[in-house]
Amino acid sequence: MYVREFMTTKVMTVTSDTTLGRAARLLYAHKIRRLPVVDGERLVGLIGDKMIAAALPSAATTLSTREMADLMSRLTVRTFMNKHVITVTPETTAETALAVAQENGVGCLVVVADEMRVVGIVTTNDFVTRILNPLLGKGKPGTRIHIYDCGTPRRIAEVAMLVDRHDFEIVALHLDDSLERDTKDLIVQLNTSEPSRLLFDLKDSGFTVDVRERRFWPMTFATCGSETSPTI
Template sequence: MSVADYMTPRLVVVSPKTTISVAVELMKKNAIHRLPVMAGNRMVGLITHGIIQRAMPSQATSLSVYELNYLLTKTTVDQIMETAVQTVAATAQLETAIATMRKNKIGVLPVMTGDQVVGIITNNDILDAFLNIAGYGQPGIVTRVVVHHDHVGVIFAIGKVLERVWIL
């Protein structure tokens, strides 16, 4: 299974000069937490809800609501975005995306075809893929086969056993 099979192809993006308040509003409106930052057709960064939270002053500050709102309307995405963005190829195996996300302790990967962003894959997309692969919610029987001594023909032999069971 490739990343393209489970990615979200509909992208909501922002430009580098988008204000944080507009980015937050886009995230709320689209029920998402991450936005690729695009300069024309080229991805130049990524802005996430977490990055925005870390960039905002602590609630313990003496800033008023008005001063905080002023900051949100004057700060632009390019001032706080992540520029060293991990990506994954659309043709990569789902396991590659999972390994990259785990290794880098991130929850999202922009999906690329060449140098073009064609989608985004998140933790939730991977959980959906797992449920799909496991057949969750579908009728039938899910089984696990452990092969202790792999050799040529073992899958064929398992298929023959399953064929006999199916006929019964």
């Protein structure tokens, strides 16, 4: 999977001469936490809610509400933005983008094309909702089966044959490294709520299995921001 497949393309941006007050209002109105700063269609920085909060006087200030508003109208993004923005391109793979974010300790990657032109944005939440959740079968009905010590191609093939024999479809599948037992377990989600016969056959074939408890909820995604989590 590439960044272009799950990035948010409708990106709200500001210029470096935008006031902190306006930037704060945009963050609040659009329920987002970060704004790329663009001058002349070129990325020059990033401003976030924490940066704006750090720029304001503390709660112990003696400034009145009017004085605070006046201060916010005079301070600009240019002074407080992060000028060292971590970026990726639309062609960056999802695993590389995630590694870049983790290595740099950031929760947001700005996606740029030629000459630092902003074309998208991805956040930690995007990696979870667009990649991890589907991998784990979140938001999809069915039964999730935990098959212990099933990390070899031969044992995975045996499980697949039994699933096929019962005419079930595999909704999601992944290997889970067990830190307690130093083995790989297979987690399979099937499109059925009645897996009892399959469970019997798996056990009869020598597998140790459990049915994992899971919670189903419909998944919803943001249309113009990357901060919306699945609705519970």
